[in-house]
Amino acid sequence: MDAVFELIDSINLTPQQLQLAFMLLVGGAVLLISLALIVLINTRYDPLRRRLGELSRPAESSASTDPKRSERIGDALEPYSGLLLPSQASERTKIANQLVIAGYRSDSALTLFYGLKILATLLPPLLVLVLVPQIWPETPTPQLIFYATLGASIGVIGPNIVLRRQVEGRQRKLRHAFPDALDLLVVCIEAGLGLNAALQRVAREIHPSYPELSLELRLVDGEIRAGVARVEALKNLYVRTGLDDIRGLVSLLAQSLRFGGSIADTLRIYAEDFRDQRMQRAEEAAAKIGTKMVFPLVLCLFPAFFLVAVGPAVIRIIEAFSSLGG
DSSP: OOHHHHHHHHOOOOOOHHHHHHHHHHHHHEEEEEEEHHHHHHHHOOOHHHHHHHHHHHOOOOSSSOOHHHHHHHHHGGGGGHHHSOHHHHHHHHHHHHHHHHTTTOOOOOHHHHHHHHHHHHHHHHHHHHHHHOOOOOOHHHHHHHHHHHHHHHHHHHHHHHHHHHHHHHHHHHHHHHHHHHHHHHHHHHHOOOOHHHHHHHHSSTTTTHHHHHHHHHHHHHHHHHOOHHHHHHHHHHHHHHHHHHHHHHHHHHHHHHOOOOOHHOOOOHHHHHHHHHHHHHHHHHHHHHTTTTTHIIIIHHHHHHEEEEEEEEHHHHHHHHHHOO
């Protein structure tokens, strides 16, 4: 570092030149960092790379299932489930349903969730009470208590918010994949396959593009193979996904199976309705864009516009008043 400063001193630049060189260095560093972030983001979310990676990997059960490490931790916490789980049965049932919809189907998922929630509630206040007095000894006690309470509040609310976001994200993926799966299912049934074989074939075909729905269809096929009634297996699909659209499909298929109607015709009609609903949701989202763009325009564009348009006039007015006062 000393050698760098000596090199800068030996160049004998004027203050203006030093300022310009510093601005160029900062601009170049910001540009390089931005390019690196763009490259990383494109590499991470590139659809082609993701599709090639999914095709090169063997078929997995799902990315959302609990790994073995989480299962071991949940099994270790299982003896303390009576202390970790809430006493209200309605609260336990609600969180358990959300965990199932989010893709966490392990027996210890509920215990693990509440264990993590208790850890997230207790750990931030302890860190605040221990570290803040060491780093900032002048921190008042009321402010310290406020920070600890804030950390505990985030620990109480945060896991529920994360779980809700995971549920919404997984339901969004399933809802997006469902019309394509219905079309493939119609093609397979019209080609002469039975419902079980069609579900198995569709699950295998859509796995690279829609792994979440592929897993659900495989579970339906597995339940039917195990002896569960087809209507009951489809109802379990609705319970695992929480989508009202799938509940409507289950009702239609139950009527077709009970009265001997054509399953292919039922699926085709429902696929068309499902696509119409998806188009209506897309049009609704597009209609909201104009209203949502008001806030970025007001917060980001208008201040810069007024600064450029009105700034020179304000400066001249200030100079005129200062000259009159002088």
